[in-house]
Amino acid sequence: MAHKLTVQELEKFAENFNEKPQNQVVARAAQKSGVLAASYNERVQGELTRVFSTELDTENVTNQRQSGRCWEFATLNILRHYFGKKYHCKNFTFSQSYNFFWDKIERANIFYDNILATADEPLDSRTVKAYLNGAGGDGGQFHMGAALIEKYGVVPSYAMPESFNTNNTAGLGKALGDKLKKDALVLRKLKQAGKDDEIEKARKQFLSEVYQITAIAVGEPPKKFDLEYRDDDKKYHLDKDLTPLEFLHKYMGDVDFNDYVVLSNAPDHEYDKLYGLPFEDNVEGSYRIKFLNVPMEYLETAAVNQLKDGEAVWFGNDVGEQSDRKKGYLDSNLYQLSDLFGVDLKMSKADRLRTGAGASTHAMAFVGVDEDSGHVRQWKVENSWGEKNGDKGYFVMNNDWFNDYVYEVVVHKKYLTPEQVAIAEGPITDLPAWDSLA
Numbered sequence: 115m116a117h118k119l120t121v122q123e124l125e126k127f128a129e130n131f132n133e134k135p136q137n138q139v140v141a142r143a144a145q146k147s148g149v150l151a152a153s154y155n156e157r158v159q160g161e162l163t164r165v166f167s168t169e170l171d172t173e174n175v176t177n178q179r180q181s182g183r184c185w186e187f188a189t190l191n192i193l194r195h196y197f198g199k200k201y202h203c204k205n206f207t208f209s210q211s212y213n214f215f216w217d218k219i220e221r222a223n224i225f226y227d228n229i230l231a232t233a234d235e236p237l238d239s240r241t242v243k244a245y246l247n248g249a250g251g252d253g254g255q256f257h258m259g260a261a262l263i264e265k266y267g268v269v270p271s272y273a274m275p276e277s278f279n280t281n282n283t284a285g286l287g288k289a290l291g292d293k294l295k296k297d298a299l300v301l302r303k304l305k306q307a308g309k310d311d312e313i314e315k316a317r318k319q320f321l322s323e324v325y326q327i328t329a330i331a332v333g334e335p336p337k338k339f340d341l342e343y344r345d346d347d348k349k350y351h352l353d354k355d356l357t358p359l360e361f362l363h364k365y366m367g368d369v370d371f372n373d374y375v376v377l378s379n380a381p382d383h384e385y386d387k388l389y390g391l392p393f394e395d396n397v398e399g400s401y402r403i404k405f406l407n408v409p410m411e412y413l414e415t416a417a418v419n420q421l422k423d424g425e426a427v428w429f430g431n432d433v434g435e436q437s438d439r440k441k442g443y444l445d446s447n448l449y450q451l452s453d454l455f456g457v458d459l460k461m462s463k464a465d466r467l468r469t470g471a472g473a474s475t476h477a478m479a480f481v482g483v484d485e486d487s488g489h490v491r492q493w494k495v496e497n498s499w500g501e502k503n504g505d506k507g508y509f510v511m512n513n514d515w516f517n518d519y520v521y522e523v524v525v526h527k528k529y530l531t532p533e534q535v536a537i538a539e540g541p542i543t544d545l546p547a548w549d550s551l552a
Contacts, residue, residue: 140454153454158445162510166494168421169482170195174205175507177500179281182252186210186217187498188428188477189259192524193268195426195481196369203345209274212358213262215332217254218286220262220397222294222324225249226317227398229298233305244393244547246298250291252283254396256428256477256524260371261400266335267358268366273339279331286331290324341365371401375530375538377413378405378522380551381464385409388537393547405551406530406538410517414490416529418483426479426496430522433476436515442504444495444511446518463518467550474521474551478509490516521551 131137144152172195178187190208198204228245235242279286297320304313341353341361356364383389387407394403417427436448452459466472482494493516495509504510527535545551 134456137456140456144454149451149454150449153449153451155445155447155450158443158448159441162443162445162492162512163484164494164505164508164510166482166484166492168418168485169494170421170424170426171199171204172426172481172496174207175496175501176207176210176498177507178210178498179276179500181281181283183210183214183254183280183283184477184498185254185256185430186213186259186262188479189256189263190268191479191496191498192426192428193263193366193369195479197366199424201345201351201365202347203343206343207271209269209271211276211280211332212269212274212335213259213266214280215274215328215335216262216266217258217396218290218328218332219321219325220265222290222321224396224398225294226297226301226320228393229301230305230313233302237302240548241546246295248393248547249294249298250287250289252287255391255394255403255430256374256376256522257371257401257403258394258396260374261397263362264371265397265400267360267362269336269339269358269361270341270343273336274333277332286328289327289331293320293323293327373526373528374524375527375534376405376522376524377416377530378407378551379410379413379463380405380407380467380521381462382467382550383407386533386537388540388542389551390542390544391547391549391552392544393552402542404542405522406534408534412530412534413520413523414513414516416525417480417523418485418490419529420525421480421483425526426481428477428479428524429520430474430477432472432474432519432521433478435472435519437509439499439503442495442497442509444509444515444519446512446514470550472519472550480523481508 140152176187176191178184187210190210190213194206194208195204197206225245225248229242232239232242232245297316300316301313304316336358338355338357339361341351341356343351345351353364378389385407389405389407391403391405395401417429420427433444436446437444438448461469461471463472478498479496480493481496484491484493490513492513493511495511497504497507497509499507501507527538530538
């Protein structure tokens with residue numbers, strides 16, 4: 115039933131507000147410094163220490179700058195910590211530009227597949243709109259990075275350095291997005307007319323143009339390079355004339371991405387079930403984007419066990435919630451907005467997902483955890499925002515924030531129960547592009 119506000123109602127609202135003298139005090143503080151600063155909980159600084167009972171040997175951090183490549187940075191950070199531990203070279207870094215290049219080509223290819231598969235649907239259908247809206251985007255998931263690494267290998271950061279357009283992807287994203295949308299109209303028309311031969315010819319031309327755009331903006335990837343580095347003991351290493359796949363297989367060949375499972379905690383979905391997001395698949399014929407949805411305690415236990423075994427943990431989260439970017443704090447009680455406004459603003463995790471108030475918006479890596487008698491107190495987080503944020507790039511997260519705002523962890527299947535392994539290897543229930551897990 116529609117409701118029209120009356121003057122009498124508005125006057126009553128003002129009367130209710132002004133009958134509480136403390137509202138004026140709070141209003142002055144909020145209006146002068148902003149609602150976040152006025153609600154900031156200073157006690158957090160004394161509660162979040164930077165000492166961890168389990169901590170990986172890490173040092174430098176990476177910086178995604180003005181791009182949405184957090185998923186790629188986090189995936190490569192997991193791999194570089196593996197390389198650093200195995201070869202005693204903790205500051206070795208991989209090129210994000212290299213895998214970013216191939217992601218643009220692969221995403222264009224699978225975009226054309228999806229546009230052709232939905233050619234009989236109206237242009238304004240929810241599914242077609244989702245594909246069009248995602249054209250040219252940067253965001254992604256762990257297995258998108260894994261698919262690129264497995265198909266194209268990796269190269270050191272010096273072999274294909276960052277450029278303006280990888281650090282600031284908006285311009286390239288706009289150009290590719292516009293091109294893909296224009297191409298979509300052509301492919302839909304050809305598909306509807308049944309012109310299959312022309313479709314394949316057009317697709318090849320379009321992909322060649324995507325390659326041209328990406329190569330101009332990013333530079334072409336190297337076909338071979340010399341691996342050259344000094345380890346932590348200053349010992350010099352040189353291995354010449356490697357291809358990216360040779361480098362991957364020779365130095366990291368025992369890493370099998372098939373052994374890793376994405377555990378999700380989405381309480382608005384049924385637990386103990388494997389969900390897929392075909393909308394986010396990026397490499398045709400490679401890894402599916404899928405999640406094993408389980409209660410939060412399984413994410414915590416698996417992540418802790420993997421850290422204790424000396425391996426970093428990729429995780430997806432909602433970093434914009436209850437976070438202090440500059441100081442590197444992640445704490446559910448950091449901003450006490452309900453207390454500031456005198457209105458209960460808190461929602462359950464399930465309700466935040468159902469309403470769109472919560473989502474997995476960022477990817478980082480756990481590189482440490484602090485436990486007290488088996489109880490997790492806090493986590494050490496490696497971000498990809500450079501050294502000027504947090505403590506030289508590292509954040510500290512309390513366990514309440516972990517429970518409230520972490521949605522995915524990527525762990526080896528050996529940390530799962532036998533029942534969970536069976537589910538993870540079983541049939542997938544696909545979700546639409548607008549699902550809360552997307």
